[in-house]
Amino acid sequence: MPTRRLGTFLDRHARIVLLLPALVLLLALFGYPIIYTIDLSVRNVNLFNIQRGDAPFVGLENYIQVMSDPAIWNAFYVTVLFFGVSLVIQLVLGMALALVFNRAFFGKSVLMTVCLIPMMVTPIAVGMFWRLMLNAQWGIVNYLLSLVGIPPQPWLGDTTLVQIAVIGVYVWLDVSFVFLVFLGGLTALPIEPFEAASMDGASALQSFRYITLPLMTPVILVIVITRIIDAFRAFDVIYALTEGGPGDSSRVIALELYQIAFRRLQYSDAAALAILMSVLMIVLTALLLRAIRYRAVAKA
Amino acid sequence: MHKRLVASLLVIVVSLIVIACAPVAPAAPSTGTQPTAASAEQPTVAAATQPAAATAPQVTIWIIEGPEGNAMVKAAEEYNKKFNANVVVQLQGRNTIQEKQRTAMASGADQPDMHFVISPDLPSLAAAGFLDPWDPYVKDHPELNWDKDFFPTARSESMFDGKIYMLPTDVTGEVLIYNSELIPNPPKDWDEYLETAKKFTKSINPDSPTDYGTAFGGRPSIASESWSIHLWSQGGDILDDNGKVVVDSPVAIESFKWWVDMMRNQKVVPPDVTSWAYPEKNVALQEVRIPMASHFQAGLPVLNDCAQSPKVCGKMKLSKNPAGPAGSITFVQTLGLLLNSKSKNKDAAADFAFWVVSPEGSKIFTEAGGTSPRISVFGDPAIAASRGAWWKDYEEALQSGHGTIRDPHASELLEALDAQISKAYAGQISPEDALKQAAADMRKILGQ
Numbered sequence: 001m002p003t004r005r006l007g008t009f010l011d012r013h014a015r016i017v018l019l020l021p022a023l024v025l026l027l028a029l030f031g032y033p034i035i036y037t038i039d040l041s042v043r044n045v046n047l048f049n050i051q052r053g054d055a056p057f058v059g060l061e062n063y064i065q066v067m068s069d070p071a072i073w074n075a076f077y078v079t080v081l082f083f084g085v086s087l088v089i090q091l092v093l094g095m096a097l098a099l100v101f102n103r104a105f106f107g108k109s110v111l112m113t114v115c116l117i118p119m120m121v122t123p124i125a126v127g128m129f130w131r132l133m134l135n136a137q138w139g140i141v142n143y144l145l146s147l148v149g150i151p152p153q154p155w156l157g158d159t160t161l162v163q164i165a166v167i168g169v170y171v172w173l174d175v176s177f178v179f180l181v182f183l184g185g186l187t188a189l190p191i192e193p194f195e196a197a198s199m200d201g202a203s204a205l206q207s208f209r210y211i212t213l214p215l216m217t218p219v220i221l222v223i224v225i226t227r228i229i230d231a232f233r234a235f236d237v238i239y240a241l242t243e244g245g246p247g248d249s250s251r252v253i254a255l256e257l258y259q260i261a262f263r264r265l266q267y268s269d270a271a272a273l274a275i276l277m278s279v280l281m282i283v284l285t286a287l288l289l290r291a292i293r294y295r296a297v298a299k300a
Numbered sequence: 301m302h303k304r305l306v307a308s309l310l311v312i313v314v315s316l317i318v319i320a321c322a323p324v325a326p327a328a329p330s331t332g333t334q335p336t337a338a339s340a341e342q343p344t345v346a347a348a349t350q351p352a353a354a355t356a357p358q359v360t361i362w363i364i365e366g367p368e369g370n371a372m373v374k375a376a377e378e379y380n381k382k383f384n385a386n387v388v389v390q391l392q393g394r395n396t397i398q399e400k401q402r403t404a405m406a407s408g409a410d411q412p413d414m415h416f417v418i419s420p421d422l423p424s425l426a427a428a429g430f431l432d433p434w435d436p437y438v439k440d441h442p443e444l445n446w447d448k449d450f451f452p453t454a455r456s457e458s459m460f461d462g463k464i465y466m467l468p469t470d471v472t473g474e475v476l477i478y479n480s481e482l483i484p485n486p487p488k489d490w491d492e493y494l495e496t497a498k499k500f501t502k503s504i505n506p507d508s509p510t511d512y513g514t515a516f517g518g519r520p521s522i523a524s525e526s527w528s529i530h531l532w533s534q535g536g537d538i539l540d541d542n543g544k545v546v547v548d549s550p551v552a553i554e555s556f557k558w559w560v561d562m563m564r565n566q567k568v569v570p571p572d573v574t575s576w577a578y579p580e581k582n583v584a585l586q587e588v589r590i591p592m593a594s595h596f597q598a599g600l601p602v603l604n605d606c607a608q609s610p611k612v613c614g615k616m617k618l619s620k621n622p623a624g625p626a627g628s629i630t631f632v633q634t635l636g637l638l639l640n641s642k643s644k645n646k647d648a649a650a651d652f653a654f655w656v657v658s659p660e661g662s663k664i665f666t667e668a669g670g671t672s673p674r675i676s677v678f679g680d681p682a683i684a685a686s687r688g689a690w691w692k693d694y695e696e697a698l699q700s701g702h703g704t705i706r707d708p709h710a711s712e713l714l715e716a717l718d719a720q721i722s723k724a725y726a727g728q729i730s731p732e733d734a735l736k737q738a739a740a741d742m743r744k745i746l747g748q
Contacts, residue, residue: 048428048708050406071719135580136572137511137589157572159726245520246574247726248719262399263521263715265424 094178127240533624
């Protein structure tokens, strides 16, 4: 009898039973750390009291402290600058590459593999080898520039040049991802609108402007969402490349978070900043998803 | 029926996975060379031990990879062989070990039994209660000869609150490393240093065989290190003997102005030195881009190895740093073993730790590539012969060693100082404002 009852229960609640293991795992792996981080952010936990577990409750004090720290705002500005500029360049280059690779030509597969190489390299290694390549004395970048008569530039030693260098590295690193997503989007586009436009005498530029771009908008928004999330997570490349220097000219928000947690050892401040960053990312992502959904509804 | 079958199968599979992943009781100590559970989880970890007795408790050590780690592996092998013990050395990445150690200790983990750390980290870890002092074991180990056979800086750097928390196995010092073919007589004071640097800077002297006269590590996390040597030689300091912040004293401000002027106005150092650390200095010396640098002595064997440094091998020498009114000061960092207060094998850990810093263990450690701070090891003729002529000069330089901040908040204080110093290097603020701001931030941290 109990076996039959269990069978009936499983029949009725099969979906829940099937989902349960995954839900439990999700709660354990994501839920607990989030709750712990929130708890950390409203206490005053540092290296000296973390093991005792008697850190006092301070409410929103850590959030206020973080929000009023000029270094955080500088890091926020640097993050937006780096990823805003590099995103625009990546979108343009990625689309250009995708348009080129969307047609057949000799050696396409080989070239495509070459274009995807940056995606395969570990970010920390990217930071390390660009640090060597951008060295003012023996870096290959200055050597190549010297071949066209440009004197050596202190790429990592000047507050302006370092920003150009970091943006360049991020473009190199991430353009292949943008290109790949664009290429996927282009291959999925319906052929009929392009045939109709061609019959109406539309030029290639007009087809791109009035058909390709509007149809690709959801793809662009997806790229923007992933890049925003990446922007707030970006740490390893900049850590290896500049450590945020010179001065604070390349100190991005994730690097600031690392400094607060692992050099200042102020775990609660770091937790508060992490929560604020997460909230900001969620809000931005929600807005962009809403925009995608709005377009889909309008189109329907 | 079908749904029920699928669900039942799924439950069984999940149960099996959960059972398979469940923690198991620790196995008996291994009798072969194999990674521990911790090492299996960490890609940077390597284990190296000789076969050990099945009954010996396993003692684990986390240590940085490189010469120190390799020397510890070798010492552990000798120890395991000699005492039929089971010491496992786990190598960790140099850039991540500090965070891993702090996180492991903060979590209250009983593994590893011992941490190999650099001296500035010691006060914070001891003050947080993560460590046990070695003092209770000292009386059982007269061979330690603590007061007589260790360099004074190594001793002071190993202590906190009057107790020995670190058994020092290694010492590293930032000294003047120079190309003796270009500079037969190294500069004795800072004026000579600047003049020599100008002579070897191409923009000042077009006949210079090198691009720039000197260099230092100016990356944000180490921005204050090299300047500290100049500061101490001028009689200044970051904190005074009572722990009071004095980094904005007139002496310190003058010293820092001189240092930044050398970099930004005299332009005798490469313009991107703000991104430089140990590797860049090594390459610049190897490639004869600079003739001298304030550099860690660990670079010297590489620079004098003709396979690695064909342009400069045999020409690179070491000297004391240029002197100021307070003399010539060597920036010294001591490294050694700390005892995890949660360790379950404290006695076995202590047995190995005291052996590896004993005259016998220190010699084995040094022969394997480490640098023991034992004075008798420096005087050992076999070791001196194997290291070369610079070994004696290095011993002399260590006599005037100076460590960095000795305070539980050292990491936080140095972060505050480095942040402002880095801004001055970048020209974002003046040297004076940088030190004043750093001092204000440091006083806030210390509640002064």
